[in-house]
Amino acid sequence: MTTEFTFPKIHSFPPLYTKQPNATILSNQLDSWSQIVLQYCEYYKITSMTLHGTPKVSQLDVNLESLPSLFQNKTINRTVNSDLQTSIFNHLIHKLNKAEYINPKKPDLGIYIYWRTIVEWAQLLYDFVDKSGQLGTVLTLYELTKSEDSGVPESLRNLDEALLIKVLKEVLIKQGKAQLLMTEEGEIGGVKIV
């Protein structure tokens, strides 16, 4: 990644870092933050984050620690406190449906950020398998995400396997378009998409 993400101007607006008491203004504030989170994650292809806004998994081959921090603005010396962070993520999860707990029973594991919804991910995946004439053949999760020579489009490359499995389970299998294959160790290792 050569150029850094440029935050929108509002990211340097000090009041944005204090939870607003007025409900309407708060709602606007949370909307603004949600937009920033989504843009930030899309830019760095971050598919999941911790509850503190630290990137967990990205499709890009970058050092996640080197990315500019999302909830901290050093130039204006402001940081989003954890209460507001929780509100922002709750807004993303429950209001906008643009995020989801990785494991609802263990919220500490972090959340998926859906700058692309899982239905859209499923569509991308299905289109690729269809166009490459691989409908009805068995594909390993490895070749769907990591393999260099399987012709996977850039948009799908290096996709978090956990998210990929979620996409398969919650969309394609429900549509009757996919079936999972287990490895000998009992893990999900492959999928047949028809």
Next chain:
Amino acid sequence: MGQQPSTPKITAQDRAIFQLKQQRDKLKEYQRRLTFVIDKQTNLARQALKNNQPDRAKFYLRSKKQQESTIVKTCEQLDNLEGLIGTIEFKLIEKDVIYGLEQGNKVLKKLNNEMKIEKIDKILDDLEDEKLKVDEIGDALGMGSGLSKSEEIEVDEEFEKLDQEVNGIKEQPKKDDVVVPDLPEAPQVGILPDAPRQSLEEAQKQEEEENKDKQAQTYEPIAS
């Protein structure tokens, strides 16, 4: 509860291919790891040289060489696996093709069985019989469907007469036009009169018509 959409079935072949592909993925991962190790060893060798430890550098390079040859070997194995996967997938397609041919053959056979020549002959005969019956009934009731053959011939005659009336006159000047340029100009006017020629033609046509009548009469017994 509720309706579950039918999920695609995983066949034994799918499983086999899946296992092969898993092996392939493992090999690829192994290659990645080796490449990583090689990079590390190159760096270590460089560092050893800087620290004036030529033996150590050589050791690293040797071990790097070994990793490289291992990579080549894994490449061959990968080739094997990919080849096998390809062969299996192709065989599966061939199986489908053969199945298709089999099905097609079955259908064709069935259709051919339904169309035995004797059967068709019989059907055609029956059809002819039925047609005759229809004609008979029509005749018996005195109102055949359409015209009888003799009537048909009468129509033809009338048509020819009309045709002559309408087109015959037009044809004649044409014939003259064709003849005129061939003949020398002077004798044409006086020596050859038109009248006898016409009567000859008419006579010929009448003869022809008489012949047709005779022919028609000979056909009639066959028709009824």
